[in-house]
Amino acid sequence: MKTAFKMKLFPGMKEAYKKRHDEIWPELAALLKENGVSDYTIFLDQETDSLFAVQQQSGTSSQDLGTTEIVQKWWAYMADIMETNPDNSPVTTPLVKVFHMD
Numbered sequence: 001m002k003t004a005f006k007m008k009l010f011p012g013m014k015e016a017y018k019k020r021h022d023e024i025w026p027e028l029a030a031l032l033k034e035n036g037v038s039d040y041t042i043f044l045d046q047e048t049d050s051l052f053a054v055q056q057q058s059g060t061s062s063q064d065l066g067t068t069e070i071v072q073k074w075w076a077y078m079a080d081i082m083e084t085n086p087d088n089s090p091v092t093t094p095l096v097k098v099f100h101m102d
Contacts, residue, residue, distance in 0.1 A: 001057050002039075004095040009049040013081035017044075017051075020078065028070050035059045051082075052095070063092055 009017055021042070032040065036059025043052045055062060065071045066089050075088035083091040 002054065002097075003057060003061060004052065004054045004097070005063070005092045006095060007051040007053065007090045007092055008083040009044070009051060010081055010083070011049055013049070014044060014046065016081050017078075020081075025070070025074065028074055031065060031068060031070055032062055035065060037062050053092075063089070 032038075036057055037055050038058070039054075039056040040062065041054050043054075044050070045052065053062075066075070066087070072088070075084065075090065078084070078090065079088045085091055
């Protein structure tokens with residue numbers, strides 16, 4: 001199943017966000033893959049600082065792994081550059097698919 005959601009960066013944090021994801025922790029990438037998350041892409045709307053994430057799931061969503069220690073550490077690491085909930089998880093809004101073409 002393919003899902004999409006949006007998140008929000010703080011203004012001026014594009015480069016920091018990109019750098020951190022270019023250097024994603026190997027153990028975090030492994031956890032995502034082990035739990036069925038693949039083909040994961042995040043796009044940025046530079047006018048609004050909105051992030052649009054799309055991922056293929058054969059298991060759980062990346063956002064559902066928040067009980068793991070590594071995801072909690074990642075969320076804390078990212079909390080200074082994006083909108084988060086009180087537990088440091090990113091504020092996410094599910095997106096509704098309105099069109100698809102293979």
